[in-house]
Amino acid sequence: MCQSCLGMHSYAPVEGPGVGGVSLLPVSMAVLGIETSCDETAAAVVCDGAQVLSSVVSSQIDLHSAFGGVVPEIASRAHQRLLPSVVARALREADGAAGATPDAVAATAGPGLTGALVVGVSAGKALSIAWGVPFVAVNHLEAHLYAAFLENSGIPLPQVVLLVSGGHTMLVLMSGHGRYKLLGQTLDDAAGEAFDKVARLLGLGYPGGPAIDRLAAEGDPDAIAFPRPMLADGLNFSFSGLKTAVAVYLRRNPEAPAADVAASFQRAVTDTLEAKALRALRRCGTRNLTLAGGVAANSELRRRFKALDARTFLPSRAMCTDNAAMVAAAGWWQLQREGPSSLGVGPDPSWGMPGA
Amino acid sequence: MLTLGVESATDQCGCALADGGGLLAEVRVLLGRRHAEMLAPQVGFVCEQAGVTLSGLGAVAVDAGPGLYTGLRAGLATAQAIAMALGVPVAAVSSLEALAFGAAVCGASPSLTLSVIDARRGEVFWGWYSTSGEGDLAELTKPAVGAPEDLAAEIRRGEVVGRSAFGGAGRILVVGDGARRYAEVMGASARLELAGEELRFPPPSAVALLGRRRAVAGETLAPEHVEPVYLRPHDASRRAWHAPTRTP
Numbered sequence: 320m321c322q323s324c325l326g327m328h329s330y331a332p333v334e335g336p337g338v339g340g341v342s343l344l345p346v347s348m349a350v351l352g353i354e355t356s357c358d359e360t361a362a363a364v365v366c367d368g369a370q371v372l373s374s375v376v377s378s379q380i381d382l383h384s385a386f387g388g389v390v391p392e393i394a395s396r397a398h399q400r401l402l403p404s405v406v407a408r409a410l411r412e413a414d415g416a417a418g419a420t421p422d423a424v425a426a427t428a429g430p431g432l433t434g435a436l437v438v439g440v441s442a443g444k445a446l447s448i449a450w451g452v453p454f455v456a457v458n459h460l461e462a463h464l465y466a467a468f469l470e471n472s473g474i475p476l477p478q479v480v481l482l483v484s485g486g487h488t489m490l491v492l493m494s495g496h497g498r499y500k501l502l503g504q505t506l507d508d509a510a511g512e513a514f515d516k517v518a519r520l521l522g523l524g525y526p527g528g529p530a531i532d533r534l535a536a537e538g539d540p541d542a543i544a545f546p547r548p549m550l551a552d553g554l555n556f557s558f559s560g561l562k563t564a565v566a567v568y569l570r571r572n573p574e575a576p577a578a579d580v581a582a583s584f585q586r587a588v589t590d591t592l593e594a595k596a597l598r599a600l601r602r603c604g605t606r607n608l609t610l611a612g613g614v615a616a617n618s619e620l621r622r623r624f625k626a627l628d629a630r631t632f633l634p635s636r637a638m639c640t641d642n643a644a645m646v647a648a649a650g651w652w653q654l655q656r657e658g659p660s661s662l663g664v665g666p667d668p669s670w671g672m673p674g675a
Numbered sequence: 676m677l678t679l680g681v682e683s684a685t686d687q688c689g690c691a692l693a694d695g696g697g698l699l700a701e702v703r704v705l706l707g708r709r710h711a712e713m714l715a716p717q718v719g720f721v722c723e724q725a726g727v728t729l730s731g732l733g734a735v736a737v738d739a740g741p742g743l744y745t746g747l748r749a750g751l752a753t754a755q756a757i758a759m760a761l762g763v764p765v766a767a768v769s770s771l772e773a774l775a776f777g778a779a780v781c782g783a784s785p786s787l788t789l790s791v792i793d794a795r796r797g798e799v800f801w802g803w804y805s806t807s808g809e810g811d812l813a814e815l816t817k818p819a820v821g822a823p824e825d826l827a828a829e830i831r832r833g834e835v836v837g838r839s840a841f842g843g844a845g846r847i848l849v850v851g852d853g854a855r856r857y858a859e860v861m862g863a864s865a866r867l868e869l870a871g872e873e874l875r876f877p878p879p880s881a882v883a884l885l886g887r888r889r890a891v892a893g894e895t896l897a898p899e900h901v902e903p904v905y906l907r908p909h910d911a912s913r914r915a916w917h918a919p920t921r922t923p
């Protein structure tokens with residue numbers, strides 16, 4: 320697929336990263352990643368878990384925006400319709416005209432929407448048996464952790480990862496590849512969910528993250544003192560109270576400038592995430608911090624985390640939101656550690672962070 | 676032309692291999708809804724049993740519905756991906772015609788076959804077929820969806836097909852899990868004959884044999900152009916607001 324992958328299938332003993340064992344794996348390996356857990360249909364080819372040869376993301380946002388959120392049946396049907404072309408394009412862009420096939424296939428098996436996952440897992444397993452290459456079932460949360468490694472393979476471990484998105488808000492200690500500890504998570508709404516709900520209150524439409532990001536740039540973040548939920552204690556989060564506070568404020572102050580509301584809300588979320596992330600670093604005795612997930616594309620969050628007194632790694636916006644390159648990368652690392660998954664594996668809609 | 680048939684549009688999940696000599700291998704499992712788990716191992720199993728490899732395939736046939744959505748999606752994604760990986764075309768087969776074909780090759784040879792698949796939510800999918808001789812099958816109506824009572828009324832009117840065979844004598848063989856579930860609703864009649872257990876679900880062999888026939892005739896699609904037959908619009912009303920299971 321790439322210069323180092325194309326035609327190179329000389330199997331040689333290599334150090335299995337993270338486990339210290341010696342395993343027989345191709346010297347260089349191109350992995351096709353498939354991602355269909357929510358509302359992005361994506362495929363990518365990544366060489367050795369690091370070099371992105373292609374990354375195709377087909378967003379369904381337009382299909383869902385009229386409903387103010389992701390509609391599972393619409394998402395499932397769209398994945399079904401889009402995935403073959405998305406995979407074909409990822410292969411074409413990775414390969415030029417040589418027609419080489421990947422050395423392994425990795426697909427997101429959970430967590431996510433059942434009907435959506437069925438499409439990606441079924442296609443991934445079928446491609447693997449047709450090509451005669453290994454299949455890896457990848458955890459979507461773990462894949463987000465690997466987005467940063469695609470752009471900086473030298474991220475030191477242990478590190479703390481703040482994973483913030485529409486469905487999850489969690490702090491994870493990554494002490495090695497495949498070794499994770501859940502430090503804290505949201506007890507109610509995810510951070511991205513709060514963005515969507517506040518955007519709806521402000522009449523900004525769906526998805527809320529980018530809309531609030533844009534509007535907040537014109538507002539005063541100190542205009543309104545929204546609560547910072549659970550700021551004082553622990554590493555868990557709660558965002559439903561903040562969302563309610565915004566709703567109450569808007570009812571009492573219907574004339575309030577929307578930009579100020581957006582900026583003040585965003586500031587409250589960012590303050591909370593920053594305080595918890597710093598606390599996690601202190602507790603774990605490390606300075607290495609990585610941001611992951613769709614909310615990590617937020618401008619204010621990125622600006623604040625860059626300025627932190629820590630070694631902060633910020634994946635590009637394209638790698639923060641759902642994509643298949645991170646799935647291929649996580650799949651490659653998993654293949655090195657644990658070998659292929661069973662072909663009898665199916666979607667696991669409520670799969671948590673592995674080992675956490 | 677070696678053809679793989681994939682069938683997972685009902686509670687059943689299975690696949691079969693057929694070539695010019697007929698059926699080579701078939702597997703079908705009724706184990707609840709585990710289509711996404713089972714299909715890939717099943718494909719490997721039939722190939723192993725038949726002593727062929729996937730690289731020898733000339734086409735992939737798939738039951739494109741109507742049927743249960745999750746199973747349909749697993750079957751289509753599997754068939755499309757195998758076809759794409761091997762660079763071969765896909766032949767789409769309807770679940771209802773696969774059922775009728777199953778009846779025809781069983782030698783039942785009635786003048787009319789009515790395929791009825793349980794669509795859940797109190798509805799059925801159905802279609803009328805005429806069968807004659809060795810698996811010759813003609814689709815008389817497009818696949819329909821509705822309440823079993825609607826179908827019962829259609830049977831009583833006896834006019835939907837607009838053919839003498841329907842209005843005249845001749846028996847009607849009724850096949851499919853929907854027929855068995857709603858047998859009482861459709862009403863007893865001397866002309867209606869309910870098929871046995873072997874025609875409760877579309878046989879994977881029928882998908883492979885029908886699909887092979889279609890592939891030989893060039894009636895195929897590129898993998899990305901195969902569309903499932905849902906027959907019902909998506910139900911978005913139940914999720915007017917943010918899906919709680921949204922992932923990161």
Ligand SMILES: [Zn+2]
Pocket residue numbers: 459463484612613640641922923
């Ligand atoms: Zn995600």
